[in-house]
Amino acid sequence: MGPEILLETQEVSISFGGLAANRGISMQVPARTLRTVIGPNGAGKTTLFNLISGIYKPSSGRILFKGQDITGLPPHLIARRGIGRSFQLTNLFPELTVLENVRLAAQARGRHSWHFWRRAEGLAEYREAAEAALETVGMQDRTRVLARELAHGEKRKLEIAMLLAMDPELLLLDEPTAGMSREEVPGIIAVIERIRAQGKRTILMVEHKMDIVLEISDAITVLAEGTVIAEGSPQEIVADERVQAAYLGASHGYALAGSWQAAGEEGTDGAAGA
Numbered sequence: 001m002g003p004e005i006l007l008e009t010q011e012v013s014i015s016f017g018g019l020a021a022n023r024g025i026s027m028q029v030p031a032r033t034l035r036t037v038i039g040p041n042g043a044g045k046t047t048l049f050n051l052i053s054g055i056y057k058p059s060s061g062r063i064l065f066k067g068q069d070i071t072g073l074p075p076h077l078i079a080r081r082g083i084g085r086s087f088q089l090t091n092l093f094p095e096l097t098v099l100e101n102v103r104l105a106a107q108a109r110g111r112h113s114w115h116f117w118r119r120a121e122g123l124a125e126y127r128e129a130a131e132a133a134l135e136t137v138g139m140q141d142r143t144r145v146l147a148r149e150l151a152h153g154e155k156r157k158l159e160i161a162m163l164l165a166m167d168p169e170l171l172l173l174d175e176p177t178a179g180m181s182r183e184e185v186p187g188i189i190a191v192i193e194r195i196r197a198q199g200k201r202t203i204l205m206v207e208h209k210m211d212i213v214l215e216i217s218d219a220i221t222v223l224a225e226g227t228v229i230a231e232g233s234p235q236e237i238v239a240d241e242r243v244q245a246a247y248l249g250a251s252h253g254y255a256l257a258g259s260w261q262a263a264g265e266e267g268t269d270g271a272a273g274a
């Protein structure tokens with residue numbers, strides 16, 4: 001028996017007008033792994049996330065989560081099944097504190113709400129979930145700060161804490177480092193690595209910074225023009241000439257190889273032991 005597959009897409013397609021944004025995308029994501037989807041702008045990465053989270057319905061194909069067909073379910077029901085998605089800061093309440101934001105997210109999760117029919121017990125549970133999530137993102141000392149007073153990087157961490165408070169088995173992170181300053185990027189990557197190290201959750205991420213992608217991904221799926229052109233370990237993707245040709249181009253291919261070497265030097269032991 002192979003590894004437990006948490007998420008599977010089977011030949012998923014969707015078009016907008018005449019444009020095939022996703023074309024027959026098939027992918028299997030094993031439980032408790034970190035998969036990164038890469039590809040040029042317009043390749044269909046966000047569309048794929050929108051299909052998985054139920055914002056769009058595929059025109060054909062199926063999406064399975066824990067072996068169950070979730071194709072076409074509305075977003076709130078998909079969230080309740082255990083798929084959490086970040087929304088680029090749109091769901092933060094700027095006038096509430098960090099802790100209040102995360103506690104609201106814990107209350108909204110709904111998935112286990114029937115356990116907490118006794119109100120006082122429920123509130124304690126929410127608070128605990130919120131505090132654990134804030135600790136994971138390293139914001140346990142920022143609980144009383146208003147969300148609007150946070151720096152951009154901290155807002156993104158808060159958003160991840162809100163996701164965690166909903167206790168999803170699968171996290172969808174669409175460009176978690178987008179818009180961050182250079183100094184903020186390592187902090188958010190450390191958070192993602194910590195979630196992964198906790199060994200409870202599966203992460204599906206879109207990310208452009210190749211050195212990061214190569215260092216933290218268990219596997220990479222490469223999209224171009226709505227279709228999967230390659231899939232494999234970081235080593236396999238770096239060595240894939242189709243990826244270099246179709247996605248990175250000659251000059252970027254060189255840069256990719258360079259960043260892989262840098263990542264490989266640091267990670268030689270881990271890679272050899274894996």
Ligand SMILES: Nc1ncnc2c1ncn2[C@@H]1O[C@H](COP(=O)(O)OP(=O)(O)O)[C@@H](O)[C@H]1O
Pocket residue numbers: 016019021039040041042043044045046047048
């Ligand atoms: N709601 C939509 N309506 C029309 N076109 C869309 C919509 N969403 C995405 N697209 C188009 O689908 C293609 C893939 O977009 P997207 O998935 O956002 O790419 P990526 O995230 O890889 O940059 C693009 O050409 C984009 O313009």
Ligand SMILES: [Mg+2]
Pocket residue numbers: 045046047
């Ligand atoms: Mg996108």
